[in-house]
Amino acid sequence: MSARPLAFAVGGLTKTFDSLTAVDDVSFVVPAGSVAALVGPHGAGKTTVLRMLLGLLTPTSGTASVGGPGSGVRARQRAVGAMLTPRGLHPARRVFDQLRVYAAAAGVSDARVEELLALVRLTDVAGERIGGLTEGMRTRLALAVALLGEPPLLVLDDPATGLDIGETAWLNDHLRGHARRGGTVLLTSRTLSTVLPIADELIVMDRGRVAYQGSPARLRRSHPDRLLVKASSPIALATTLAAQGFTDAVMRPDGRLAIAEASLTQLESAASAARVQLTEVTPEHIHPDQVLAALTHTGPTAPAYPAPPAAAGYGPPR
Structure with a gap:
């Protein structure tokens, strides 16, 4: 049986900002049809890796590709739905209008907007301004934006932020279903306990480097x-x-x-x-987050990359 094609490939990836090395020689691959999680404390370099994969940052050295090596920008634009931090949501805009703006850019109909509002359970607040939403609602709205073009590849930065237990369970079911249908998910998390129910592969990062890479089962056997x-x-x-x-x-x-x-x-x-x-x-x-604490330095660290403007959280999926 032939190996599954690669959805994401990172090799020797390094990013420095002046004297700060945010990502240091990181390598991993994510096969199509799987869920991979970049896990680590704030400042570990997770979001910086995602931004380089999406072409929003240029690596200092190394490679970051979507659809395998050599796929380039066109594949990234065609295939990926992304949700980064900050979320890129305008606080004065209404929920439905926010989705319509990105739907127009992606060539998606208003019917798809209605479908996604129902999927992320925001139909009842479609006319409300985003600034008045809870953090969990804003996370679900940003996820709806990422899903607009029905992309096979999802890049999600802390997608469980602000979600309650029931919403997290729904998100996990949706992402696992996406992988079963042949899609691929690369997400980040500050906790191991959040991603263990859905991740096929873990990449634990600490201060820009990979501290562990492998299956959740192998990590569990070692702890x-x-x-x-x-x-x-x-x-x-x-x-x-x-x-x-x-x-x-x-x-x-x-x-x-x-x-x-x-x-x-x-x-x-x-x-x-x-x-x-x-x-x-x-x-x-042994709680999973005790394992994470043993693998990483969980004290205060500097941000891994200079904070972008709020409106630059992500671009419309295409």
Whole structure:
């Protein structure tokens, strides 16, 4: 079976602004029909990567292409719907009129505008001014703009910003459905927990560099949930567990044994075989954002790129 064609390809991508290196030697590919997530704290360089992919910034070095290497600007204009930060929404304009402006630029009918208002659940506020909308509503309106031309490729910067749990679930369903229909999504997020339900591939960025790249499953295996165990002889218990195939057991400074991949029943069986008494067993569940914090520097950082004017959030999809 032949490999899937590439929707996005980034190679050795670097961007500097004066003395600030916002993106440093970043490489990744996103196959068509998948969802990939650029994840990292504010200032990690995620939005700068998206802007270079879209041709809004020129790389200092390296390549960023849409539709695979060599596809160029025409493919990008034809195939991509984008939502960046800032959103590029005029606060004094009414919701319906905002969509109509971009629809006219994209050669899309008003019927498509009505369809998208219903899709993003903004029909009831179509006549309201954008400045009075909640953050979640503005995010959904910006998503509607990105979807106007029914593009196969979506580039979405923090698409869950301001959404509640129900709206996030709807967004995830929509994006997964888009991928199942052959479309491709490249999105960003400041949290791992937000993207784990939908991402096929993770690119974790920290201070402009890639800190992790791979599947969510592989990341989870490297940061598993554990059982924290106090025992009469931790060393004897660890030795028996290793003989039974449970080799990921770490002695914590407080004397507890942290054991991965073993169930409570398997732990009790090993303790019985080792003639070790268990005095305390506590589950330790690792939250995805604890994993992100371990991979990145989450303290305050400078913005990864000079902030553009608000109206330059994105161009109309074509």
